[in-house]
Amino acid sequence: MTMMPSLQQKVQGVLDECVDSGAETGLQVAVCHHGDLVVDAVAGVADGRTGRRVTPQTPFFSFSAGKVMTSLIAHLLVTTGAVAYDTPVADLWPEFAAHGKATATLRHVLTHSAGVPAMPRDVGPADLTDWSRVCSAIADAEPRWRPGTATGYHSFTYGFLVGEVARRATGKPMRQLLHDWVTVPLGLDGDLYFGVPLPDLTRLARLEDGAPWPSGPPDGDALLAQWELRPTAAMGNSPEILQADVPSVGTFAARGIAAMNAAVLDGRLIDGHRLAELTAVAFEGTDQVFGNRVRLALGFPLGRIGTRPDETPTTFGWVGGGGSYVYADTATGISFAMTKTRLTPHFDTARRLADLITAEIDPPA
Template identity: 75%
Template sequence: MPALQPKVQGVLDELVASGAETGLQTAVHQHGVLVVDAVAGVADDRTERRVTPETLFFSFSAGKVMTSLIAHLLVGTGAVGYDTPVVELWPEFGAYGKESATLRHVLTHSVGVPAMPRDIGPADLTDWSRVCTALADAEPRWRPGAETGYHAFTFGFLVGEIARRATGKPMRQLLREWIAVPLGLDSDLYFGVPATELDRLARLEDGVPPSAASSDDAAVLTPWEMRPAADLGNDREILQADIPSLGTFTARGVAAMNAALLAGRLIDTRQLREVTAVAFEGTDQVFGNPARLALGYPLGRLGARPGETPTAFGWVGGGGSYVWADATTGTSFAMTKSRLTPHFDSAQRLTDLTAAELGPPA
């Protein structure tokens, strides 16, 4: 285990030296112990400010691990169940046949509203009421529970509005009160970065021009939902807004969060089994790939064959970041980065290295 830190550091240094990456963090916990805490490169290529373990990274959908955990904690309070109809808390959401939708459907991306309504653009993401009103009035693409399809931006608002109506609190407050402060991570995990902390953020850069990104799936997702762009992740209004489809964090902090989840410090053993149990299998109606989902997370590890890592769960983030945990090996992994790439080559390399070192004996 002590050998993993220098191996990961060597990979990070190589990625930066080769020009493949600009700045990265990687953190790994095993059985609650921090075994890797490595950084490389610069957080801002304009000022040459170096990446440190405290540097915050806007990591797009990798932040959904925080959103899903809040949903599980909400269920743990008894305020809502996985099979509670959304309309019990949010009556307006029942429009156009969505009255059968449940929290389970939201968590398995099967509720039927994968794309933002066409009148919602990136600038509207900071207006919680506008987005939620539009989602409540949206016509589903399929009957809730019938299909699954990646709810890229809608997911966080759906979970968040359910949680807000159940508790009276926004997601940024629940993240702080339920997770960050109890775990001593209140400067590491954010939906909406305080203005006083903005200078800690890494500045994102596009690895390829946004216009070169594929728009093949624009018939389902709006074009801006398909293209993780540095302009979005560097926008101070977006960074300070409560948008729980996206997250800002340190690799050290989010890996510690998932380590606490695996250790039973946040949910009980029974609920943890649900986190790693198959809740929906089907063809993703957005991307066309086979999908195997637990409640709130895709199952399996990046690059693993289907079913090969059945108790691994997590989220990739647009641009190449990756957060995962495995209940069998007790491993919690996170990688954040500033260069947005259309692939996950760096995450795959570091994941393979980590799994080889910390996985179960062959």
């Protein structure tokens, strides 16, 4: 571990200020630079009921920021030769061909262009723990557009699409592939989870709801159910959800997920050719759920929070509903992760920290 004392101190100061002001209640930030852990800062409480403090080892349920783990598993599937990016999903999962989805490929899944952004209306949060039920419902869903012709955020369907392809290709669930391919080789057991073992639940941070969420975009509300659009502490604290294999979301410690992405950047998990392929622009267009313009790599949005749309994107990662953020930067070698307990309808804290870290490690010329 090679810390940057000045940067560590500045990040710690921001975290302490956020907690002291009441803007946040508990946070973790970890930063790796060219593989070395240079920032490992925490502040506040992990559980407001008991006063238990956040530590660097505290795992947080971080909603869609966990998709970085899902996308990595997809790329490792391709690396092993189990599938190819252009393999039709239905080749492995024949039931998915229903209603004109036979042309949907893994590439379409990774670019959120498979055409099934929303969970079928008869599937609710409580059903997420029933893998077979959810996958059967998605397989029988009618696509909102012809696969590959448009993109729209696949909030919860994404993890089940990748996960069922992985299960059919390997015979293993996502939680086992994450364990076998990532956490054990990198020595991160206990830091990254799809499905938290019962004995580890007491280690987790307890989420809390923050300010009310504003009304969602009209198209988003039409396509996705409220529970798919707006995270709640009730979902993130649910023992049933936490223990289930739901790879649209994830539980992790900031230092663990930053270390994982550092291993992606430096070639320990993905070779240079594959890294270039997975971080290239794979789809540009208007997101059919949120209405914004997006640039997507294979499995990741491109560009850091707060960067201008005309900037060449070198970062890839995921935000998590409620304000968590994970990204890696191929140009600077930065791997950043921030987890937090208070769910907010904005990413102000994440943006502030990401800007600070980039300015300190890669100052403008």
